[in-house]
Amino acid sequence: MRYAILGTGDVGRTLGGKLAELGHEVTLGSRTKDNPTALEWARSAGAGARAGTFTEAASSAEVVVNAVGGQVALAVLEAAGAAQLDGKVLVDVANPMRFEDGELRLSPVESDSLGEQIQRAFPHARVVKTLNTVNSQVMVDPSLVPGEHQVFVSGEDTGAKAQVTSMLGEFGWPPHRVLDLGGIRSARSVEMLLPLWLDLFRHLGHAEFNLEVRRGH
Amino acid sequence: MRYAILGTGDVGRTLGGKLAELGHEVTLGSRTKDNPTALEWARSAGAGARAGTFTEAASSAEVVVNAVGGQVALAVLEAAGAAQLDGKVLVDVANPMRFEDGELRLSPVESDSLGEQIQRAFPHARVVKTLNTVNSQVMVDPSLVPGEHQVFVSGEDTGAKAQVTSMLGEFGWPPHRVLDLGGIRSARSVEMLLPLWLDLFRHLGHAEFNLEVRRGH
Numbered sequence: 001m002r003y004a005i006l007g008t009g010d011v012g013r014t015l016g017g018k019l020a021e022l023g024h025e026v027t028l029g030s031r032t033k034d035n036p037t038a039l040e041w042a043r044s045a046g047a048g049a050r051a052g053t054f055t056e057a058a059s060s061a062e063v064v065v066n067a068v069g070g071q072v073a074l075a076v077l078e079a080a081g082a083a084q085l086d087g088k089v090l091v092d093v094a095n096p097m098r099f100e101d102g103e104l105r106l107s108p109v110e111s112d113s114l115g116e117q118i119q120r121a122f123p124h125a126r127v128v129k130t131l132n133t134v135n136s137q138v139m140v141d142p143s144l145v146p147g148e149h150q151v152f153v154s155g156e157d158t159g160a161k162a163q164v165t166s167m168l169g170e171f172g173w174p175p176h177r178v179l180d181l182g183g184i185r186s187a188r189s190v191e192m193l194l195p196l197w198l199d200l201f202r203h204l205g206h207a208e209f210n211l212e213v214r215r216g217h
Numbered sequence: 218m219r220y221a222i223l224g225t226g227d228v229g230r231t232l233g234g235k236l237a238e239l240g241h242e243v244t245l246g247s248r249t250k251d252n253p254t255a256l257e258w259a260r261s262a263g264a265g266a267r268a269g270t271f272t273e274a275a276s277s278a279e280v281v282v283n284a285v286g287g288q289v290a291l292a293v294l295e296a297a298g299a300a301q302l303d304g305k306v307l308v309d310v311a312n313p314m315r316f317e318d319g320e321l322r323l324s325p326v327e328s329d330s331l332g333e334q335i336q337r338a339f340p341h342a343r344v345v346k347t348l349n350t351v352n353s354q355v356m357v358d359p360s361l362v363p364g365e366h367q368v369f370v371s372g373e374d375t376g377a378k379a380q381v382t383s384m385l386g387e388f389g390w391p392p393h394r395v396l397d398l399g400g401i402r403s404a405r406s407v408e409m410l411l412p413l414w415l416d417l418f419r420h421l422g423h424a425e426f427n428l429e430v431r432r433g434h
Contacts, residue, residue: 204432
């Protein structure tokens, strides 16, 4: 599969590295062609790894992953170009967070979500929200945390969710640990987990944790 | 221990019933002295169970539990009387939710929480937020759900959190399954779990579930 990863931060490099390791062609997209972080990543991530602009990355890809900060995601996708996203699976792993005077703020929150904003702005993309509830290391190696803990998928397109579930399976998340929460509106629920994630991070002192939904029947 | 449970809904009656069964004195508080639901509850809940007004319930209690809907909680606590809450442990189990045109809305959310609102309005009460993340049946019988799933406590007063942890222990939550998230500000995190709880309720088709924090180390 040909993937575009938009964003050269920890999440983008970790997801891109894992996908390249799995044998996929991966272009790490950034604002400029000569982004040193992206070039260094491409050198070290193996045969299928390339660096390029957002547009170059998205145009060659079958699946596009939004791995930039939530506050710039719409601008970055706009820079990639709506035409490059049409009909493609667009995986949104971002949280719409920012720190304001040392306080975590989420925006949008409760009555809207980043996942929905992206789907509205790019109505021909097949948006799937997933993986935003775990640390980047856990995203690509769930065995770092014991137990049958889960990830979630939210989106309007059943085929796109099936394709993302398959990608998650390659990362180590078997299908029964991928909970389909419904349409893209449920991106609100998983984005609103972020404050609890941060409180747990403070409580535990590390990021190697996840939630397991336990059920009585 | 003498408990006041404010609210005669499912949560109030379930918590009050369990506390009475455990041998505590429990007054179920409502707006009026002759609330039929409260009187019926008191008749059936055993020797230690009484019904009364919000003020009567709170004045006789050592621990007060807010189990009314989040949108009326401040008004109900005002009706109980600030003087009746001074110095007491005030357990807030409510979610500030309402349905608007069939949509769930949370208010306050993200930049504030019901737990914080209550602590600000009643600065001499020792507010502890807990149990709002599980269904009433699971609150008083965690064994309905398998696994080492947890509940959270949030509050400024360490002694009050210890007392609530002890009450939770009587319900069946051992201390290692009570996660202290910190000050009352962390009520935001647990209140913001409600949309995910509702999505999971729809996904699973029942309310007998809870989250278990799994950790890598």
